[in-house]
Amino acid sequence: MSLVYCYGFHGSSCGYCESETKTGYSHKFGMSATSLTCEDYQNLIDAGWRRSGDYLYKPHMRACCCPQLNASEFRASKSQRKLITRFNRYVEGTYDPANKDVNGGDETSKTNSRQNGAKISSKKAGNGFDLIEVIHEAEDRQDWKRRLRIVFEKSSFSKEKYELYRKYQIKVHNDEPYEVTEGGFKRFLVNSPLNFEATDKPNIPGYGSFHQCYYLDDKLIAVAVLDVLPKCVSSVYFLYDTDYGFLQLGKYSALREIAMVQEFCNAGLQDLHWYYMGYYIHTCQKMKYKGQYKPSDLLDPETYEWYSFDRCVALLDKHKYVSFANPPNGEESNNNTDESDDYLTPPGMLDPETVTDDDIKNVQLYFDNTIKRLNELPNWKNKENLKNRVKEYFAAVRKEMAETIVLNFNRY
Numbered sequence: 001m002s003l004v005y006c007y008g009f010h011g012s013s014c015g016y017c018e019s020e021t022k023t024g025y026s027h028k029f030g031m032s033a034t035s036l037t038c039e040d041y042q043n044l045i046d047a048g049w050r051r052s053g054d055y056l057y058k059p060h061m062r063a064c065c066c067p068q069l070n071a072s073e074f075r076a077s078k079s080q081r082k083l084i085t086r087f088n089r090y091v092e093g094t095y096d097p098a099n100k101d102v103n104g105g106d107e108t109s110k111t112n113s114r115q116n117g118a119k120i121s122s123k124k125a126g127n128g129f130d131l132i133e134v135i136h137e138a139e140d141r142q143d144w145k146r147r148l149r150i151v152f153e154k155s156s157f158s159k160e161k162y163e164l165y166r167k168y169q170i171k172v173h174n175d176e177p178y179e180v181t182e183g184g185f186k187r188f189l190v191n192s193p194l195n196f197e198a199t200d201k202p203n204i205p206g207y208g209s210f211h212q213c214y215y216l217d218d219k220l221i222a223v224a225v226l227d228v229l230p231k232c233v234s235s236v237y238f239l240y241d242t243d244y245g246f247l248q249l250g251k252y253s254a255l256r257e258i259a260m261v262q263e264f265c266n267a268g269l270q271d272l273h274w275y276y277m278g279y280y281i282h283t284c285q286k287m288k289y290k291g292q293y294k295p296s297d298l299l300d301p302e303t304y305e306w307y308s309f310d311r312c313v314a315l316l317d318k319h320k321y322v323s324f325a326n327p328p329n330g331e332e333s334n335n336n337t338d339e340s341d342d343y344l345t346p347p348g349m350l351d352p353e354t355v356t357d358d359d360i361k362n363v364q365l366y367f368d369n370t371i372k373r374l375n376e377l378p379n380w381k382n383k384e385n386l387k388n389r390v391k392e393y394f395a396a397v398r399k400e401m402a403e404t405i406v407l408n409f410n411r412y
Contacts (some may be wrong), residue, residue, distance in 0.1 A: 002040040002405040003366060004031045004056065006393045027060040029349070029396045033193035038207040040405055041194060042229040047304050047398070048348055050278060051227075051236070053186075054193040058396065061301035061347045062321040064279040068232065068306060069296045071261035072273040076129055077292065080255060084134055087252050091138040091216070093145025097246040135259040149215040150256075152205060157182075157190045160220050161211070165189065168239040189225045189237055201268045209236075212256075214249075222249050224257065232274035233261050254293060282316040300324045301347035323347070350395035352388070357381060359399070360390045364406045371406055 007030040033054050041051070048066055049058045076084070089095035138148045165185050169175040192209035199206055207228050214222035222240035226233055235257060240249040258275050265273040277290050280298065290296070291313065297306035300323055307324040315322045322328065345351045361375035374380055374390060381387070386409070394402045 002036045003034040003408050004036075004405055005034070005408040006031050006389065006396075008389075008392055027346075028057045029346070031056045031393075034408065035195060036193040036405075037195055038197055038227075038229050040401070041227070042231055043401060043404075044397070045229070045232075045234060045276060046299070047401075048299060048301065051193070053188050053191045056193075058346075058349075059279065062344070064281045065301065065312070065316075066299040067277050067280045067290050067296050067309065068299070069258065069275040069277065069293050070273060071258045071275045072265055073295055074131070074258050074262070074275075074293065076131055076255065077294075080251070080292070081129055081134075083248055083251055084255060087247050088134070088138040090247060091141070091144055091146045091148045131255065131259045132262055135256050147215075147217055149218070151213040151215065153211055153213065154196065154205075155190055155192050155209040155211050155225070157186055161185075161190075161213075161223055164220055164223060164241060165239050168242065171242040189223075189239075192227075194227060199269065204264060204267055204269065212253075212260075214240075214253075216244075222253065224253050226257065228264075229272075231271050232276045233257055233264070233272070234276040235278060251289060251292075258293065282313070283320075298324065302326070304348060321347075350398070352391045352395040355391040355394050357387065360387065360394050360402070363390050363394060363402045364404075365390075365409045366406050367409045369410065 009027060009029050033051070033056055036056075041049075044056065045066070047058075048061055049056055050066075051057075086095055090097065138144070139150055140147065162182050162185050166177075166180045169180045170177060194207075194209045196208035197206055205228065207230065210226050210228060212224040212226060213220060214224075220241075221244050222238070224238050225236040227236060228234075235254070238250055238253050240253075254275075254277065261273060261275045275293075277293070279287070280290050281287050291309055294309070296309040298309055298312040299306055301321075302323045303325045305325055312324050315324060315327050319328065361373065363374045365372055365374055365377070367377065377383075377386075390407065393407055397405065
């Protein structure tokens with residue numbers, strides 16, 4: 001069962017938006033989830049929702065889009081292949097970051113690799129590149145200089161994870177030390193409303209929320225926070241030790257997660273062949289890298305259909321906001337829209353004023369410690385405050401989800 005409490009619309013600061021708007025504010029619709037099935041969350045993220053801990057939110061989609069990548073059709077680019085090779089060679093001990101160049105290594109370390117008879121995989125170029133094989137190549141090698149160990153586990157707290165998170169937030173996001181607390185880490189990256197669901201497939205961890213931990217010589221150097229859902233692996237957050245920034249661990253982790261999706265699909269989870277990377281803001285330089293993983297699609301904010309990333313980018317170059325399904329005619333740009341657009345009915349949502357009593361009668365409510373349809377409550381049509389709250393919720397999640405997920409009214 002999925003149980004949520006609805007907060008409605010509100011504005012909050014957004015690090016990604018600070019350079020794009022005068023206010024640095026992001027308007028979003030928010031809910032908290034006490035419990036959430038993986039199937040229900042899959043349906044929510046396919047309609048533009050994401051989670052932070054147990055908080056579910058959907059930004060005003062006039063500012064961002066949601067990308068997905070078809071992992072079964074992914075082909076690593078030359079630069080991505082070099083990135084993996086450089087990472088593997090560092091673990092092997094034949095790449096010296098002090099002498100690195102932008103193309104993935106220096107001549108001294110290349111020479112050392114040849115002299116030492118290093119056995120980096122032969123499948124490194126062109127159509128012969130095997131992502132799964134090469135991504136696992138550096139793991140648990142007793143004959144290499146360093147030992148890489150990858151641990152995939154259910155989302156959990158440890159002091160080691162928190163200390164890594166604290167360092168990352170201070171160094172990368174410029175958080176003040178007093179702002180980075182154990183409680184905040186737990187709420188943001190450990191707690192999850194997703195109900196764990198086992199599968200009948202061997203070597204598959206199941207559906208739910210997980211941490212993928214990277215250990216180098218038994219030191220935790222990175223953690224990927226991931227949701228495994230019926231149709232996708234969804235990237236929630238990634239943090240790493242900044243001392244290893246030269247390995248481009250953020251980009252490397254995306255490639256490892258794409259390989260994971262391929263492995264899940266190959267193991268029999270045939271519907272699970274998508275990789276979700278979170279939101280994409282076209283004008284945000286920090287998010288440009290998401291377009292480098294192909295073939296990718298972007299979610300139309302109005303129809304919830306997927307469209308080729310390359311096609312969408314051409315439209316976003318011309319328009320601050322666009323429905324990919326119904327782009328404007330001609331070449332006229334709408335880039336002069338301003339922040340007042342945030343107060344229009346968000347794309348993909350209904351105007352609560354247009355939602356009728358008949359629309360909401362089958363919404364499930366958790367009320368007085370029992371679950372009932374709205375129309376099962378006595379005199380419900382005369383309770384305007386209750387109806388208005390339900391209509392706002394219905395407008396945000398739409399009919400199918402409003403009648404599937406239970407809305408918690410015990411807290412109102």
